[in-house]
Amino acid sequence: QKEVEQDPGPLSVPEGAIVSLNCTYSNSAFQYFMWYRQYSRKGPELLMYTYSSGNKEDGRFTAQVDKSSKYISLFIRDSQPSDSATYLCAMSDSGGYQKVTFGTGTKLQVIP
């Protein structure tokens, strides 16, 4: 079993839709959770960073962490064609000194 599971998609939605991206994980020691956006042939860009359980909102993006279920989500409201990219979840078990484990990424396409 992989430490982090993420549906690779692709996920196609119409412009303006609410997008839900999810990851599950098995390591209960994970405390730090990140979402990265990666455009084709580019390096990942950090979108959201959360610590422990709870919600965090930044503009059209909301990150949720449910540690009891080992489940994290990224919601994108009013999705735009420019949101079309691969979204990677990532997590680690300590503050800054342990390696980060990435999901395989979900490819999202927002259709105008």
Next chain:
Amino acid sequence: GAVVSQHPSRVICKSGTSVKIECRSLDFQATTMFWYRQFPKQSLMLMATSNEGSKATYEQGVEKDKFLINHASLTLSTLTVTSAHPEDSSFYICSARDPLAGGADTQYFGPGTRLTVL
């Protein structure tokens, strides 16, 4: 925001040659840099962690004599793929951790280097 550059962005080489990839943090000092490899439709696979002034820490299964990493300054780390073979063809991405940035595990990624070995 923190900016990380990589050079070259794309390289094509013959089998048996060595290729050097540079990773630079442009507006911050990175005591720790990371090198990843990404195959199509797969996740980022950490190859090694590079600490300024010390030897890199390689992940299990990564040949340290094949993938030479040097982190000579706080803004530059290099990855040299020695005696490259077609199976080394991949997308190599570096990242750097800004110790002064909020968020303990925020890594800033470079744009990646596409290596093709003929």
